[in-house]
Amino acid sequence: MKDRSVCLIQYVDAHTHVGISDMPEHCRQYIRRVGLDPNAWPPPEKMRESFSNASVECLNVVLIPSYPCANNLRVEGVYQQAEYARNMRDFYYLFGGVNPTCEFDVKSELEHQYSKLEIVGVKLHPVHHYFKPNDYLEKSGSQLLRVYEFAEDHNLPVMFHTGTSVGVGSRNKFGDPLYIDDVAVDFPRLKIIVSHAGRPIWFQTAFTLCRIHENVYLELSGIPPKRLKEYLPRLAELSSKAIYGSDYPNFRGQTPYGSAQEFAEAVGGNSDIMRGNILKLLKGI
Numbered sequence: 001m002k003d004r005s006v007c008l009i010q011y012v013d014a015h016t017h018v019g020i021s022d023m024p025e026h027c028r029q030y031i032r033r034v035g036l037d038p039n040a041w042p043p044p045e046k047m048r049e050s051f052s053n054a055s056v057e058c059l060n061v062v063l064i065p066s067y068p069c070a071n072n073l074r075v076e077g078v079y080q081q082a083e084y085a086r087n088m089r090d091f092y093y094l095f096g097g098v099n100p101t102c103e104f105d106v107k108s109e110l111e112h113q114y115s116k117l118e119i120v121g122v123k124l125h126p127v128h129h130y131f132k133p134n135d136y137l138e139k140s141g142s143q144l145l146r147v148y149e150f151a152e153d154h155n156l157p158v159m160f161h162t163g164t165s166v167g168v169g170s171r172n173k174f175g176d177p178l179y180i181d182d183v184a185v186d187f188p189r190l191k192i193i194v195s196h197a198g199r200p201i202w203f204q205t206a207f208t209l210c211r212i213h214e215n216v217y218l219e220l221s222g223i224p225p226k227r228l229k230e231y232l233p234r235l236a237e238l239s240s241k242a243i244y245g246s247d248y249p250n251f252r253g254q255t256p257y258g259s260a261q262e263f264a265e266a267v268g269g270n271s272d273i274m275r276g277n278i279l280k281l282l283k284g285i
Contacts, residue, residue, distance in 0.1 A: 009264045011274040012060045013256060015159075015195060015221035015245025018047060018092075019063055019084030020077035026168050027069040035252035044088050051256040056264060058256070059275060062120075062245070062282070065097045066161065070128040070169030074102045075109065082117045089118065093282060095159060097123040100143035101131050107146045114154060120282045121157045121193070122147060126174035127165045134182035148187045157191040157281045159219065162206055163199035177206045184213040191281055193243065195219040203231050210241050217277065221245030225259075225266035235267075242273045243281075 021039050023031075031038045041047065051058035063085060065078035078096050085092035096119035098106050113119045124147065126133060136142035151158045162177040164170070177198045184192055197218050198206035210218040218238055222245075223231060235242060244267075246259040260274075267273045 008055045009260075009269050009271070009274055010057045010059050011244060011260050011264065012062070012278050013051060013058060013246050013248070013260065014062045014193075014219060014243050014278040015064055016061055016248045016256070017064055017066065017068075017077070018061065018248065019044070019081040020065065020067070022080060023067045023077070024069065024071050024073070027067045027071070030069050030168050036249050041084065044085055044092065048088065048091055051260070053257040053261070056257055056260045058260065060091060060093055060279075061256075062093050062095060062278070064095050064123050064159070066123055066125050066128065067167075068165075069167035070130070070171070072099070072102065072129075074099050074104050078113060078117060078119070094119045095121040095123045097125075098143075098147065099129045100124065100147055101129050102143075106143045107150055110147065110150045114150075114156070119156070121159055122151050123159045123161075125161045126179070127161055127170050127172055128167065130171055130174060132174060132179040133160055134179045137182060148183065148190055152187055152190045155191075155283050157193050157217075159193040159195050161196065162194050163196040163202060163222070172201075175202070177202050177209055180216070181209060181213075184209065184216050188215060190215060192216045193219050193281070195245070196222045196247075197232065199223055200231070207232060207234065207238065210238055217241045217243055217281065219243040219245050220263070220273075221247035222250060225262040228263075228266045239267075239270055239272055241277060242267075243278045244274050 028038050063081040065076045067076045096113035136144045163175050164172040194206045210216045248256050
């Protein structure tokens with residue numbers, strides 16, 4: 001049992017890719033090239049231990065199903081993650097996801113993920129699937145409308161990858177968070193998470209969207225904690241809407257507890273950023 005008098009901060013990691021091993025070969029090659037092992041997951045009980053140490057205690061981990069490279073698959077890693085975490089759903093929470101550029105029944109797929117896998121949110125990756133979040137305004141029959149309507153109706157937040165990606169095949173023009181502005185206006189009941197805060201090109205755009213739209217939240221994964229104040233000098237103004245995430249595994253040598261500890265120090269241990277804001281958004285926690 002942890003000595004809570006020593007533990008500095010409790011947190012929720014709102015952005016990890018734990019539990020994904022099976023992926024397209026070009027993605028596996030990329031993972032190896034950056035020094036990571038796509039087959040290295042320990043058992044989920046052991047993995048849980050790596051999120052806490054004497055300074056930080058992890059309450060929950062959110063599993064994000066995105067592969068690290070562009071692809072044309074309908075669904076990415078959510079079924080793998082569901083199987084990985086199936087006996088520890090009090091600790092691991094699942095985001096679902098679909099590729100809205102594919103021709104299939106998006107609504108039925110999301111309904112299955114919601115009812116069978118108990119997803120608590122939906123992840124969309126414009127940079128890897130080549131779409132703008134507001135494409136529904138220009139493309140008749142866009143699947144995005146079905147995604148947003150489903151998420152609204154089921155009170156599920158939608159997380160968008162924003163900013164650049166160095167994954168194979170990425171098209172970074174789709175990472176501009178400005179395209180989310182229309183979504184926030186047209187779907188005012190939809191809770192929107194701007195992941196990576198537009199790093200490294202569009203920090204100001206992401207910040208502004210979160211400031212002006214009540215339903216938009218700023219997720220901070222992938223930003224070096226030591227440069228957080230440089231990139232987002234007015235972050236304190238959004239302390240009630242900013243969300244911690246590690247993007248684990250993101251780089252060689254990264255540890256989940258180490259990322260949390262560094263970030264907690266960078267935000268002065270702010271409990272809203274480290275756990276409170278994401279807990280308010282996630283259905284059923």
